[in-house]
Amino acid sequence: MTKIDETLELKVAELARQTHEAKIPVMIVFEGVTASGKSRLSNELLLALDAKYTHFYATKSPSEEDLRMPFLFPYWKNIPKKGDITLFFRSWYANLIDYKYHNLKADIFKDHHILMQEIKGFEQMLLNDGYRIIKFNVEVDEKKRQEHIQQTKENPLTRWKAQEYEKAIPADIYTEEMEYLMKETEDIAPWHTINYTERGQAVNDMYEHIIEELEKALKDKKKKEENKKVDGKFSEHFETDMFEDTEDEMSKSEYKDLLPELQQRMRELQYALYDRKIPLILVYEGMDAAGKGGNIKRVRESLDPTGYEVNAISAPTETELSYHYLWRFATQVPRTGHIEIFDRSWYGRVLVERVEGFASTEEWQRAYEEINDFEKSLEIEGAIVIKFFLVLDKEEQLERFKERQNTPEKQYKITDEDWRNREKWDIYLEASKDMIDQTSTDHAPWIIVPANNKKAARIKALRAIIERCEARLWGVKRY
């Protein structure tokens, strides 16, 4: 019988300290049929690592609440922050098999191929950002497995657990699905199969794979740091007159008539969306002082507050910075039937982070596709995504800045940063145009809203929301 090699354990512990120091996030997946030894194997690893930066997440069959959120939501919530290690005891793979076997959200996921695409995209996006994903498939001789199940059954204190085994997805179905999934996802992050029949050997195998992967991670990280370039420039190929239209007319009396009518309709639609379990996501971007806040206020004025939320996005906190940049948004998506309004959004990655050099060239360039994928996932799961870009001209902005400065109760709204951003007007304009050019998709097109006239901008946004929602709810297409 092979013994556990303690030098391997110490080596893993030492490398984990190094990846912790180097701020590399590590995800370790354990898949395998019930009673295969996954739990003892993963506990062995847990014991070797420092609890200060090690986490353990066990995938359970989705609850009703889980089913109101996107498929990958539990994993977005539990990705490790930079430098931490999370062990996933069953993972998005087991989750996929669960969805398929139990026909969960069958209206959306008739084709489970979509879920595999989601998984691939998720892993690839994390890998691109420097996450490491180590995947283990734990096997065991069938005779050993049956013995173990028998022991569990015979002990009165563990008998109930044996009953749980019986409720699990049958081993043959699970194995067949996993074989297919492993083959399909092998090229993104490789799978390591561990045979647990001989415990000592299994643990040593696991340690050896982890050592190899962590050593590689440390080397890659160093290489990446050396090659990092920060440059906000980009070869633009957008229409240059994209933002020319800043004026839209709206008389005071027309506004006074239309507003309450549209707001009343918004409230009705909120209830209809809730009833039909459709989530709605509204994204507001635009120049400083373009009137995003006031526009959002008119949208939410008649809504039921138990069904919507506003996310006013500021600079990321220290905690937020220690995750993938999409983490703070992916964990804030609405549950079915709810409305989430983003006052600024994930687009900060290709706007302020690009312009100010907070994201490297490779990072913000990669972000367009990542964002398109992210929004595509939301749409697949049934969400309506509407994105507004409020356009102001430079003179009008100056007027508004001055007005804020001269009105005591508005002074808090204007800061030195606003003036600094104004000096970079042209660069922000370029970044905004690139953004619209790269992320206007069929499922989530940008709506450019002329915003010199605040009233007209508000009515335009309300109408656009109402039309999209009506189209989804009843197939009415007015646009």
Add this chain to the structure above:
Amino acid sequence: MTKIDETLELKVAELARQTHEAKIPVMIVFEGVTASGKSRLSNELLLALDAKYTHFYATKSPSEEDLRMPFLFPYWKNIPKKGDITLFFRSWYANLIDYKYHNLKADIFKDHHILMQEIKGFEQMLLNDGYRIIKFNVEVDEKKRQEHIQQTKENPLTRWKAQEYEKAIPADIYTEEMEYLMKETEDIAPWHTINYTERGQAVNDMYEHIIEELEKALKDKKKKEENKKVDGKFSEHFETDMFEDTEDEMSKSEYKDLLPELQQRMRELQYALYDRKIPLILVYEGMDAAGKGGNIKRVRESLDPTGYEVNAISAPTETELSYHYLWRFATQVPRTGHIEIFDRSWYGRVLVERVEGFASTEEWQRAYEEINDFEKSLEIEGAIVIKFFLVLDKEEQLERFKERQNTPEKQYKITDEDWRNREKWDIYLEASKDMIDQTSTDHAPWIIVPANNKKAARIKALRAIIERCEARLWGVKRY
């Protein structure tokens, strides 16, 4: 008809900016029967406040998952951080009525008076820490309310909502319960009753109450800052020989025989606790290098990792510091049937925070009672709480420090901070003795573990856990 007074709205917004700046956390509760106008009233307030620091939490009937956590858990998770404002649309009060009406966790809460005590304790603890709690009870003329329900029923888009009203707790029962609860909790934080029959009047009333409360909050905060004292001294009255016993014997062979036997029993008990849905909380405190980590390792070595978690407590992060100090622990308590191990704990408040002056005198002195209440709540909801204090003598610590320094793979374990703490040995000793004196309760007594001999300490802890669990599970009392 009274109009909404815009100057009141502006005043509320301005004061909220000030409480935000002053880092005062504010909780605003909205209670009232269904269709009373709570939603429109709270939305009015939401619109007046800056979304950057304002949150909205709606209490729903507890889900199955909620019922696996303590009664106040959802509120602990959603208290605002310092400077933020959270609106609670229905709150712990509605939750209490829900528990009572639907007989939830009936085995624990036969007597709903316990829940009211929990609520009182929760509010008082937050108030003591500078939180402000503003409570509104929204009423409306019954005729108006019935009209509103009728309208909701008649609109095809909102009809389902009217059906939800019918599923709610009957208005007369809710009202009767609330009247009692308001009377009982009036003296902790006062209730304001708002009549929504006349909308403009109702909004103005709400604003006036909020203005008054926020102005008071700002004044109190200033006064509190002026009176703040930081002093780790305390008039001790503990037994001075509390930590005299640091030696305990255990031969190598005895250890080798006992350990696997006790660990096997731990695993069985883990399953038994899971089956009986009893949560287990283990707290480890003690001198630096007393062997907490190694002791915990022996406890968890045979456990199923899907059912336990280790929380290794470091200095609080910036985010954690912006909440009540118990927040990061109260949100980490185990769900029913799970085991949560704390390697250092909330007792940091009366140890390092007292000694290093991170907590003011009033804060750490108040903490004993807060901690006793916190643990009492856990016990009421069925948890077993076991607290170990590992005692090392000063010479043995020096030996271990030196060994760490001289062993390359252990060097990471010893830092300058450990040496600095060692210099404060006597002060830490005093703080530790006070702690044990003040927080050894019937429901959660301290177990002092002589730790010069690591093996003996491990066996002692394992035995203590096994005995407590067996006693709870089968009424066997060996101690």
